Amino acid sequence: MDFEGEYTMRTASNQQSYEPDTVYPDAVLNIARDSASVFQLKRKWEKTPPMLNLTPDFQRGLVWKPKQKSELIESILMGIPLPLIYVKEDEKGVYVIVDGKQRLSTLFSFINNEFALEKLTILKDKNGSRFDKLTPLEQNKIEDCSLTLHVIKAPTSDRVTFDLFDRVNRGGTRLNNQEMRNALYQGNATELINRLAEKEAFVEATEHSIPANHMKDRYLVLRFVAFYLWQQHVTIDPDTDGPLDYRSNVEDFLGKTMRFLNRLEPENGLFKELDTRFTRAMELAIRLLPSGGFRLPSSPGKKRPINMAFFESFSYLLSRLNGEGEQLHCQIQEVYMQLICDAAYLESLTRSVDSGKQTEKRYEIINRLIHELNLC
Template sequence: MTEADDVIEIENQDELELTAHPHQMGTDTQIRIAKEQSSIFELLRKESRGDLVLAPDFQRKNVWDRKHQSELIESILMGIPIPLIYLFEDEEGVRQIIDGKQRITALKQFKNNKFTLTNLSMLPDLKGKKFDDIPPILQAKLEDYQLHSYVIQPPTPEYVKFNIFERVNRGGINLNKQEMRHALYQGKATTLIQELAESQQFKLATGNGVKPNRMRDRYLVLRFVAFYLLITNQFTDSSVQYRSDVDSFLASVMKYINTKASAQLIEHAKSVCLYGMESVYQVLGDEAFRFKPKAGGNKRPVNMGLFEMLVFAFCYVQPDQLDHSKAKSLVDTYKQNVDDEGLFSGSIDTSENVRARFDTAQKIAQGLKNA
């Protein structure tokens, strides 16, 4: 593998970037944002009970070091105000920290004696001390310190949550939409797509051409699972619909998996995706999800549309019953036609393009069975 291959990203990467949302808020849009305050002791108690969930890190290198953590503790003990915390509350009343995770993590670790204070400029006498080592009056001061927060509550629409999330994160790392979904919809859905993205089947089928940085790998498998369940009519209510808005669609799918999907449906989606990827690899090898290079051009990236189309097609066939040479020739013909027609260039997520993609997948599946 060349150095160039090692940094290959998903084609159509613009689908991953933050853009203005197509929705326009109407007069009937309900947005509920409550301003609250609670002591550090109360907040950590909620976290220990599972009523408050710390959102995951997106990039490990941004985790606070001990100096930053110690400065936070010092500021609180001096009575200096710290920035607002933003929380999202789901329909079950569980809250998730979206902005303020590093602060709460530092407080939790210090309260649990996980680190000693260092690099203190204003309270040098506390250097080298853990929570249990500082005077009881300071322990009480820390626990009683009031944290101010904004709580985004139901029924605030998902696209409004995304907009708020983008705004509060502008001061730090610019999150892409999959990272935002990963933070907002922790649960069975994030576990499922993590298992698929880290599977041997995914790595082999993509030739390790989709790197996990910025969650591009998880975005790819989430799209397949979501569209597979949609196309095969496996959603049991109207909470999941597709109207050419892939972000709202993927958000609704993750919520559905977390709250309404049966264990059997989740396992089915997982096994179908794994089987489809393994079948693709057995028959087509690790270049299946790439179009042929343009004349005189370099190796092309893994393509999202090809991934969805081919995994869908191959989850309906049995590789050991195929003539691999004929199957590869058939698929190559379809791929060339799709590439020539530009079906997967530009916006691939209009309702029309989604239907065309999976209609083609079904034709490929039928052609493989008849080959």
């Protein structure tokens, strides 16, 4: 475990510690059945901007080998139906391919004459053939091949969506929720999160202990961004156009935050504010917190991992501070010691950390300290 709370970013089937009544508060699954030819999907992919996202930022393991690619083409020429393709439709109507990326990549690549068929055991006479060497009838058979798509549409929640993604991909690489979220909501949000996660101040404040693999570092940064905006009453719910509420469903909460950020113009001052506040919080943590500052107390000789909820909430406190000086620095250190001795605060960091009750408690304590000590 790289940080306490890491389980909250696991694949949907491995989630833990959800309150029973909030696992699926809005278990609406809106899947539309659609069909399209290979040629139609290729045309969507080649539009500017593309209407089919074939390269979401997933890490799905090895790319198909030449024999697998060739056998897919052989199957179509033989009239064998292909498996379902799952896509997520984003707000702009773009299809994000979730299950079927290798098949579509292979088909588009072959039509573009990028590889020749090889090691075929049934249609042996086609070995060595590229698309332009097939007969017109065979070319039409590939381009006109009808594919069945299951399109996940709104208002399917992120938690339900991630669970579905996990189920249809259990035979392959298991993606955690942050990897899927990063693929679904590319844009301003991912650019901001990537930039913040790469800052040396963040890496140093977290003691070089949060790896970039599986986007664990991005997950911590996104939580800071989402809860900062929520506490500042900035985030607008993209589904209702009203203030974003937190209702124990962290997957929808984080996803909606990313969608909100993606709707803003890149020049919006909010991005600079988040960058400045986050950087200041990390720099203050480096200067003023003891070694292992985002780790909870442990037994002598033992060292606990960084605590996710502690990082997220105390970084919010640090980000709100203005000014400098010895008095401020002493106050920060005093508040820090007060918090790690506060039983209610510690419980909110270790038990049902994403429940509405514990989240409200955590930030109620943080905000009370900010205002009592007049730190902002």
